[in-house]
Amino acid sequence: MINVEHLTKSYGKHEVLKDISTTVAKGEVVAVIGPSGSGKSTFLRCLNLLETPTSGRITIDGVDLTDRKTDITRVRQHIGMVFQHFHLFPHMTVMDNLIFAPTRVKGVSREEAVAKGMELLDRVGLKDKADFYPSRLSGGQKQRVAIARSLAMDPDIMLFDEPTSALDPEMVKEVLAVIRDLASSGMTMLIVTHEMNFAREAANTIYFIDGGQLLERSTPDSFFAKPKTERAARFLEQVL
Amino acid sequence: MKKGLTGRIVTALACLIILAGYLFVPSADRRADAETRTITMGTSPDYPPYESVDAVGSGEIVGLDIDIAKYISDKLGYKLEISPSDFDGLIAALQTRRVDFVMSGMSVTEERKQSVDFSDSYYLARNTIVSLSGHEYKSLDELKGKKLGVQLGSTQETAAKELEGVTLLSLNKIPDLIQALQAGRVDALIVEDAVAAGYANANENLKFTMVPAAGGDEGYAIAFPKGSPLREEFNSVLSQMKSDGTLQQMIDASFGTETAAPSDSGGGTIDFGVLKPYMSFLLKGIYVTLLFTIVSAAFGFIWGAVLSLFKLSNIPPLRWFSTVYTSIFRGTPLLLQLLLLFYAIPQLFHYNIPPLLAAGLAFGLNSAAYLSETIRGGILAVDKGQREASLALGIPYRTMMISIIMPQAIKNILPALVNECVALVKESSLVSVIGVADLLRRSNIVQADTYRALEPLLFIGAIYYVLVLVLTSLARLLERRMRRSD
Numbered sequence: 001m002i003n004v005e006h007l008t009k010s011y012g013k014h015e016v017l018k019d020i021s022t023t024v025a026k027g028e029v030v031a032v033i034g035p036s037g038s039g040k041s042t043f044l045r046c047l048n049l050l051e052t053p054t055s056g057r058i059t060i061d062g063v064d065l066t067d068r069k070t071d072i073t074r075v076r077q078h079i080g081m082v083f084q085h086f087h088l089f090p091h092m093t094v095m096d097n098l099i100f101a102p103t104r105v106k107g108v109s110r111e112e113a114v115a116k117g118m119e120l121l122d123r124v125g126l127k128d129k130a131d132f133y134p135s136r137l138s139g140g141q142k143q144r145v146a147i148a149r150s151l152a153m154d155p156d157i158m159l160f161d162e163p164t165s166a167l168d169p170e171m172v173k174e175v176l177a178v179i180r181d182l183a184s185s186g187m188t189m190l191i192v193t194h195e196m197n198f199a200r201e202a203a204n205t206i207y208f209i210d211g212g213q214l215l216e217r218s219t220p221d222s223f224f225a226k227p228k229t230e231r232a233a234r235f236l237e238q239v240l
Numbered sequence: 241m242k243k244g245l246t247g248r249i250v251t252a253l254a255c256l257i258i259l260a261g262y263l264f265v266p267s268a269d270r271r272a273d274a275e276t277r278t279i280t281m282g283t284s285p286d287y288p289p290y291e292s293v294d295a296v297g298s299g300e301i302v303g304l305d306i307d308i309a310k311y312i313s314d315k316l317g318y319k320l321e322i323s324p325s326d327f328d329g330l331i332a333a334l335q336t337r338r339v340d341f342v343m344s345g346m347s348v349t350e351e352r353k354q355s356v357d358f359s360d361s362y363y364l365a366r367n368t369i370v371s372l373s374g375h376e377y378k379s380l381d382e383l384k385g386k387k388l389g390v391q392l393g394s395t396q397e398t399a400a401k402e403l404e405g406v407t408l409l410s411l412n413k414i415p416d417l418i419q420a421l422q423a424g425r426v427d428a429l430i431v432e433d434a435v436a437a438g439y440a441n442a443n444e445n446l447k448f449t450m451v452p453a454a455g456g457d458e459g460y461a462i463a464f465p466k467g468s469p470l471r472e473e474f475n476s477v478l479s480q481m482k483s484d485g486t487l488q489q490m491i492d493a494s495f496g497t498e499t500a501a502p503s504d505s506g507g508g509t510i511d512f513g514v515l516k517p518y519m520s521f522l523l524k525g526i527y528v529t530l531l532f533t534i535v536s537a538a539f540g541f542i543w544g545a546v547l548s549l550f551k552l553s554n555i556p557p558l559r560w561f562s563t564v565y566t567s568i569f570r571g572t573p574l575l576l577q578l579l580l581l582f583y584a585i586p587q588l589f590h591y592n593i594p595p596l597l598a599a600g601l602a603f604g605l606n607s608a609a610y611l612s613e614t615i616r617g618g619i620l621a622v623d624k625g626q627r628e629a630s631l632a633l634g635i636p637y638r639t640m641m642i643s644i645i646m647p648q649a650i651k652n653i654l655p656a657l658v659n660e661c662v663a664l665v666k667e668s669s670l671v672s673v674i675g676v677a678d679l680l681r682r683s684n685i686v687q688a689d690t691y692r693a694l695e696p697l698l699f700i701g702a703i704y705y706v707l708v709l710v711l712t713s714l715a716r717l718l719e720r721r722m723r724r725s726d
Contacts, residue, residue, distance in 0.1 A: 048632055050628055050632065076632060077634030083628065083632075087625035087629035090648065090725055091722075100633075100644075105636070133724070
């Protein structure tokens with residue numbers, strides 16, 4: 001489904017991603033872990049071209065994202081993204097946040113979008129907050145709305161960029177529950193996270209990125225039991 | 241969020257501009273003048289008894305100059321249109337062929353002869369000294385060492401310059417001079433007889449004394465663009481009017497029936513009663529001022545928003561354009577831009593741009609230069625994540641800017657936007673120089689009509705203040721609405 005070939009990304013002389021190649025299958029749930037500043041987020045943001053790769057090729061369902069002729073706006077409509085700091089639209093109610101893109105971009109009727117929005121809010125446990133403005137929600141609630149907002153576009157792939165890092169500890173659980181639920185529904189997902197326990201139980205595959213290199217790709221069981229590289233072992237020692 | 245909100249705003253704006261254009265284009269342009277040719281006369285209707293606005297009655301421009309012009313055009317078989325503007329703009333209007341001729345109590349001077357052709361003179365005014373009763377001056381000799389008020393660019397100014405030992409204060413308008421005299425800023429005025437008589441009738445504390453006619457004064461004449469064939473035609477009718485006595489009759493009638501509003505109190509005190517008959521005339525100025533402010537604010541905002549996007553664009557020529565644009569429009573006076581637009585467009589594009597459209601354009605263009613910076617700041621202040629979230633959802637650039645970024649940017653800069661609107665309301669008074677009948681222009685006309693300087697000014701000052709108050713309360717409501725989401 002997602003095919004990454006020789007992806008590199010540099011800011012001036014500083015090389016953030018070094019020759020990353022990998023494939024993500026449909027329905028695969030990938031947890032991307034590694035030390036901070038290792039390039040995990042940059043890797044994720046390259047997948048919907050929020051960052052423009054310096055070189056390499058990314059194809060999603062056969063569409064080459066790095067091809068200049070590709071209408072990236074259309075591709076992005078099929079890739080949901082959840083950010084560390086939520087980025088809800090503060091001037092819109094929760095429901096308007098959810099239905100904005102479907103109605104304005106996909107041309108879904110308002111009634112249909114609202115019905116679907118309600119369903120999604122129910123799924124993330126926030127049905128009663130539809131008419132609230134984001135400023136009145138807690139961090140965990142905001143992040144659950146942000147997930148629902150992405151899902152409202154019916155994406156084929158979901159990208160999560162440290163979805164729980166900005167949350168108070170007691171709110172992490174409610175957000176992870178939603179993501180876990182989504183993972184078990186068969187959605188293709190990549191999640192950059194520092195929650196090792198969550199990565200272990202929810203993901204099918206662990207990517208370990210350090211220094212801009214994809215050092216390891218393995219199942220959670222083998223990765224957490226016996227990492228192949230020295231650096232991964234040292235990282236696990238520090239975080240577990 | 242409603243669909244196509246900006247689309248609708250742009251359409252409404254276009255309609256407004258077209259409507260404004262339609263309303264204010266001299267009707268001559270729209271009529272196929274097949275049978276009778278229309279000629280346009282330029283005049284500054286604030287100089288009774290020569291020309292003033294019948295503000296109490298029909299609102300038309302009346303006076304001796306108008307009577308003469310009508311008589312001559314009738315004789316020659318032309319249809320007469322009158323285009324009011326500021327006295328200072330009359331020569332420019334002739335040179336840019338906005339008008340075919342000018343009659344506005346205009347004296348023949350050597351300087352003016354350089355730029356326009358004059359007919360034979362039709363009236364030779366005599367200069368008078370106007371002074372306050374109790375401090376009267378009866379002859380030019382008594383004025384030595386005194387401070388004198390004269391009208392800027394008038395023959396009286398030229399005459400006064402030749403007096404020895406006097407200090408001159410040259411002002412644009414007669415009412416301003418009267419005010420200067422009342423306030424003691426000058427000791428006496430030198431103005432022409434018919435005007436002096438009008439003011440002295442309306443202000444009991446003013447006295448006037450005739451002085452001998454200045455040598456070399458060629459009197460009032462009709463001005464034409466250089467080489468205009470109309471000049472000969474007009475001269476032949478004028479000489480006929482002189483020989484058969486028509487001209488003298490008109491002069492007598494005009495000056496004899498001079499009906500200055502008699503003041504029931506002393507001239508020095510303030511009496512708003514004199515404004516009563518002019519109320520509806522003055523209040524109509526609110527509509528003009530508001531229409532103008534709305535058109536220029538809307539145009540300025542939309543164009544300013546576009547410019548701000550240019551500035552943030554990654555296409556270098558767009559950035560350069562908007563930077564140069566801002567630099568030019570901020571770096572030159574608004575009044576200059578207004579006059580340039582008004583006088584240059586007819587010359588360059590052969591389109592006789594109506595004053596209100598020219599003013600809306602000039603103010604919009606100018607305001608956009610300032611707003612583009614404000615809006616750019618507002619956009620930059622919106623969290624970068626908003627943009628990323630929009631991009632990630634696959635929202636196209638235009639939709640994102642209009643529905644996601646701009647509403648938040650505007651909320652940030654609302655106080656600055658309100659400032660700009662308030663400034664526009666007040667700056668709008670500049671349009672009176674090109675003859676748009678806004679509040680200030682109307683107060684000038686009423687000043688001339690009532691021979692009272694202070695009351696009309698105070699009155700429209702109060703109107704401006706109320707307009708701004710209403711505007712700021714509306715802005716507060718809007719702000720509260722936008723803060724709903726906090």
